[in-house]
Every structure is written in structure tokens, then in C-alpha cells.
Amino acid sequence: MVSTNNHKGKEAITKQRKRQILNAARDVFSRKGFAEATTAEIAQTAGVSEGTIYNYFASKRDLLVSLIGGYALDESLLNLFKSPTINAIDSLPALLEDRIDIGFENSDLLTLLLAEIQRTPEFGEQYSGQVLNPGLALLKTYLDMRVKNGTLRPVDTEVASRAVVAMVVGLIAVHQIEGKDGFLANYPVKDLADEVANILSVGLGTKK
């Protein structure tokens, strides 16, 4: 029992230590980008020594891989596309508000992700498979249903679902370009979401 507990305790500690380092890596990577992030700064941010990182991760690159493939992004950027419940979709303004909010908050991570996907296409496949596709699939299912019951025009839902996602991602990018003094950064997110939802939904609705 004791040793079991110790084991569990050790595993828990190990897991917690990995998390601690990954969080630090996420912060530094998203601020500096992968290449300009230093293990020294990650260690300092995590409150551990540089050597300790290598007790938990094989390399700096392994940190990035764990970050993009792992649970660590789940709680921030990844939620951007993560399966909303069908119910959530039903309220497009609320859904958009939620996603825009998360996205603006984590636009650095989106940039990091785009940049690293570019250098390592596998990241794109991984991210597509784990995050983007499930989200798109759910969206598509929902749109298909509404097309079938006649509350939507018979659009190509494969495209339409991507258009919805693209709208959110694009707003994040424009927000990033405009900066903290730009228009989007200072427009109430709720109003933004309402306007955009309106544009999208009315556009997708059947004409009378």
C-alpha cells in the first residue's frame, strides 16, 4: 500500500511537474515563437532549473510536440474548434461570442500554431485530426440536419462549416494585425458576435 501510494504520489508529482513545465513552455512559445524561446526562460518561468526540463522532456522540440499534440493546449486555443455541443450551436451568437473571446485571448497561440504547422506539416495533420475535424464534423452534422429540415438553404455544408470556422479564425487574425489599439480589440465582443452571427445566419437562412 505504502509503495503503491508512493508510486501514485510520484506519478502525480511527475504529471504535475510536466504540466508546470508545459504551461511555462506555452507561455514562452506563444510570446516568443518556438525558435526564439530559450530553455532558460522556460525553466525560469516554470520555476525549475534548466536541467530539470530534460528529466521530463527529451528536447525543446519535444516540448512543442507535447504542447501541440497534448492536453496542454486543450484548455485554451484548442477549445476554439473543440466540439461544441449541438445545443451550443443552436445559439450562434453565443457560440461565436465564446469562440471569439477565447480566440482573442489566445491569438498568440493561433499564430504559434500556424507558424509551426508551416514548418512541420505533421502538426497540421495532428491538429486537423484531433481538433479541427471533429469540430467541423459536428458543425456539418448540425448544418446537414437543418438543411434537411428546411431551415437552411441547401448549401454545401462542407464549405459552410469551414466558412463559419474561417470567420472566427479570420477575426482573430485581423484582431492580431490591428493590435490592442485597433478596432476589433475595442469593440464589445458580444456586439461583434451578434453582428457576425447575423451576417452568417441570415445569409444561411432560406429566403422568404
Next chain:
Amino acid sequence: MVSTNNHKGKEAITKQRKRQILNAARDVFSRKGFAEATTAEIAQTAGVSEGTIYNYFASKRDLLVSLIGGYALDESLLNLFKSPTINAIDSLPALLEDRIDIGFENSDLLTLLLAEIQRTPEFGEQYSGQVLNPGLALLKTYLDMRVKNGTLRPVDTEVASRAVVAMVVGLIAVHQIEGKDGFLANYPVKDLADEVANILSVGLGTKK
């Protein structure tokens, strides 16, 4: 005359050499990102020696600055938002097709731009001022006109113009994530543009 010609010739050669190096820099930066690009690779790509770069640019960073601020992007990514003529806007599908085409072709540059804007907010200001804002302004003028003459709902055109741009940028980003075997990369651009234009324009149109 002779010396004048010589002068002109030298200036022309200098300009052409700068262009040659900037083109190489654009290639390598967009492929590797700024930090991971090496001056050695840029030189090799440009077909000059490493030292030669420094006869034309003060530093590697100066290459980036010249690239983002200069004419070098004008012919590719910058066109993404560069003032389309009012006439061009009139045909939303054609406009979107054009921009999506350019964007898919240069998605690496969009990523580069986003990443470097994040590290150097001045780049964002510069890009906003020189490229994004003029494009948005033109779009807004056009939308305002159509709102006034009743062919569009009275939307917030400040938001709506950004939504249109965001849609394009977002599609580029999603395309980038999905990769060359993804859905968007293999969907006919013309059809994509038609679909998206439909979503946007019908959504923006007055309900009967």
C-alpha cells in the same frame, strides 16, 4: 551621357541585386520563419555569398523590415487587402476568387506576417496603415453606399467590412492547417468563392 548611363546602370544593378536578395529572403523566411532562417540559406538561395547580403542590408532583421515595409510583398500577399477597384467589389465572387487564390498561394507569408507582427507590434501598425486600413476603407465605402441605396441591410459596415476580410483570411488559415491534402486545398477555388460569396452576400442582403 556615358557616365550618366553608367550611373543608371549601376543603380539598376544595385536595385536588381537588392530585389534578388529580398526575393530569396522572402522565400526562406516564409518557409522557415524569421528566426530559423539562416543568412547562409538566404545567400545560397539568392545565389550570392553571405557577405554580399551585408553590402545591401544592414542586418538580417533589416531584411525582414524591408520585406514587410517594402515593395517586395506588394506583389504577393499585400495584394490580399490592397485596394480593389470599386468595380471589382461589385462582383463579390470574382473578388473573393482572386483574393483566395492569392492567399492560398501565399499563405506562408500570411503566417510569417502574423508571427512577426506578434513579436514586433510596429509591423502591425505599419501593415495596418499601409495595407489593411486602405482595403477596409474601400470596402466600407462600398458597403455604406449599398446600405444607403437600400440594396443592403443597415449593418455596421465597420464590422461587416472586417467580416469579409476575416472570411478570406480565415479561409487561408484553415487551408494552411488542413495542408495540401486537405479539403480546401482540393476544392475548386472558383466554386469555393461562389459558395462563400453566396453566404456573405445573401446574408448581407435585405430580407424580403
Next chain:
Amino acid sequence: MVSTNNHKGKEAITKQRKRQILNAARDVFSRKGFAEATTAEIAQTAGVSEGTIYNYFASKRDLLVSLIGGYALDESLLNLFKSPTINAIDSLPALLEDRIDIGFENSDLLTLLLAEIQRTPEFGEQYSGQVLNPGLALLKTYLDMRVKNGTLRPVDTEVASRAVVAMVVGLIAVHQIEGKDGFLANYPVKDLADEVANILSVGLGTKK
């Protein structure tokens, strides 16, 4: 206690390592001059790798600054002008012998110092303040006293003290120019000191 000891041990090692590198820097700088000294040679001389230098000093220049401003020269060239005790002054031949000996041994450092003072006047101020002026002040105090009690002519002791120092420095310079086969390098230092002391002291003494 243990951790305290460890701390002390680490600090001691750090200090010792800095010293080790500074000593190497002094050797190489004085042999090659600052600009022509390479960090590679300093590292090799110190018996560490090149990167290690930068764990202790911010830059090659910082090595020079630490060298000129720090304790590292105290034990060699700096003693040249460092406050001798009044007693020591009393025996001018002994004082001169001591200083000439030190100076001949470290003429490379004098040259280094002069050269770098020329490029960085702050070094001159620093060296004047920390080393030269205190030495001159002591010398002047002593000369003033002897003027007052009549064992010296009423010379301008501000000038006279500099003359004494200049004599030593000049001998070192001439020795440097003549080289190891030159006259001064092969003249017994004690005899040289006696002769020069005679020239100076009789010259400074009252005429009967």
C-alpha cells in the same frame, strides 16, 4: 551549515573560475592587444571552452573592463603607482628598483593600458582615479613635507611628483622599445635604480 558551506564552496569556485579566465585574458590581451586577442585563445589559455567565458563575463569587452577596473591588475601593473608607504619613499633607490622591476616585468600591460585608454577615455579616468592619483598624492605629500623641512628645494611638487612617475613609466617604455636585447633590459635593475635615483634626488636636493 551544509548548504552554507555549499554556497560558500560554489561562490569560491565561481570566483576562482572568474580569476582563471581573467588571468588568461590578461595574458592574451597583453600579448596581442585587445582587438587581436580572440576569445578562442583566451578560452584555450584558461583551459575552458569558449562558451564558458560567457557564463562569467557578458562579452569580450567586459573582460577588458573587469581587467582594467578590477582586482586582476592589482597584483601586477597597478602596483606600479599604488601607494607605497611613506617609509618606502624614503629610500628612493629601493622604491625605484621595486617599481622598475615591476614595470619591466609588466611592460606589456602598460602598453595595453595606454592603448585602451586611448580608445576609451573612461579607462583613463578610472585608472587615474583609482591608481595614478592616489600614488601621486602620496608622493606629493611626501615631497611637500621635505620642501617644508628644507631638505628639498621649493619645487612645484605637483610637477615633481609627476616627473618621478614619468621617469619610471618612461624607462619602461624605452625598455619596451629597445626590446629584450636592448640596453635597459640587460642593465642590472639595482644599478639602474641607483643611477636614476641619484639623478632625481640630487636634482631635487638643495644646493649647498
Next chain:
Amino acid sequence: MVSTNNHKGKEAITKQRKRQILNAARDVFSRKGFAEATTAEIAQTAGVSEGTIYNYFASKRDLLVSLIGGYALDESLLNLFKSPTINAIDSLPALLEDRIDIGFENSDLLTLLLAEIQRTPEFGEQYSGQVLNPGLALLKTYLDMRVKNGTLRPVDTEVASRAVVAMVVGLIAVHQIEGKDGFLANYPVKDLADEVANILSVGLGTKK
């Protein structure tokens, strides 16, 4: 005749061009030191292009060699030790004033010389042979004469002549260390020369 004149003209032009470049080299070397001087700056200072330098000198180092061995320094620093006439020596204050004046004005060159002699002992031999020794010899001859006719104590004139030179050189060095706001730089050269001459000459004189 014509061709001869042309030849003479060409030679004259060549000589004049060499001189022009050497002067520039002297300026830059004495300001920056040999290693930190760049051929670019020398060319600019000389008002020629970088390539032109290599039409007259084999290398940057050759510039230094020509400078130290050649006529180019003759007109400034070299005069420091260059054979004064016996008559000139007769007035020690005047001689010292002259030399101190030249020396203070050209202390950068003295520093340059010392530094480069250190790296290239041949320079020291060359300088000793061409400049220092002749000067010392003349001084010694003069001192010997005065010893013989009883107006000087029977000092070792080999040492005494070096002491006189050392005094001048040392004053220059101290002046260099103290900088332009230091004591020596702001003391009237004539008074300084008088004081020092007094110290030296009375010291060298026979006691009554």
C-alpha cells in the same frame, strides 16, 4: 624629354598618392589602433577607393610597416627622438619644451608605436636603429663632453641619456593617462619644461 617628364610626373603623382594614403593610415591607425582600423576608413580618409590602396600597398599590414619604417612618421612623432643639434641640447628647457609639445600632440602615435612594437619586435629594432639610437647617441656624446669638461658629474651617460628620453616619454604617457582634463594637459608646456629641465639639470650638475 616629354616622356621623361611624364615619367617624372607619374612618379611624382605616385609618390604623392602614397603619401596621401599613408597620411590617412597614420590618422586612422593612431586613432583606432592597427587592428581596429579598417581599410574602408583609411580609403575614405584618403579620399580614394578601397581598391586603390592596394595599387600602392600590398596589404593593410604593409601600410603599417611603411608607416613605422618610412618617412611618414618622420614629421611628427619620430622627431621626438630625432637628432637634435648639439646646439639645441645646450638649452635643455627649450629642447624639452619642443619635445614635450610634439609628444603631447602625437601621444596617440607613441601609443600606436608601443603597441605595435610589442606585437612585432622587429618594429622595435627598426625604430631603435633608425630613430632612438641616433638620438641617444647624440645625447650621450653631448653628455660625455660635459662630463669631460667638468660641467657634469661623472654619471653613466648611457643611463643618463636614457633617463632624459624616458622623462619625456613618461610625461607623454602620464599626459595620455590623465586625459585632456588632467593636470599635465592644462599646465603650460613652457613652465613644465622649465621645471623638468631644472630637476634634470641641477640633478646632473656637479655639487659645489
Next chain:
DNA sequence: TATGAATGAGGCTTCATTCAT
């Protein structure tokens, strides 16, 4: 002969990774 663009060797510096404690 004058030019100055091109070259490339070599220097300083950074930083991911290792390893002895």
C-alpha cells in the same frame, strides 16, 4: 590606374543539451 562590388574566412556570441554533484 581607379573603382567598388563580391567574396569568404574568421570572430564573437547564443543556447540546447549533458553530466557530475
Next chain:
DNA sequence: GATGAATGAAGCCTCATTCAT
């Protein structure tokens, strides 16, 4: 397991020298 000093590969940049014009 934690530490952080040591390492050395690799990158950016400088600058003496060459050479085609």
C-alpha cells in the same frame, strides 16, 4: 530527482583582399 556549470555547434556579421569594368 534536481541542479546549473560546462560544452561546442552554429549563427550573424565584419572586413581585408580580389578582380572585372
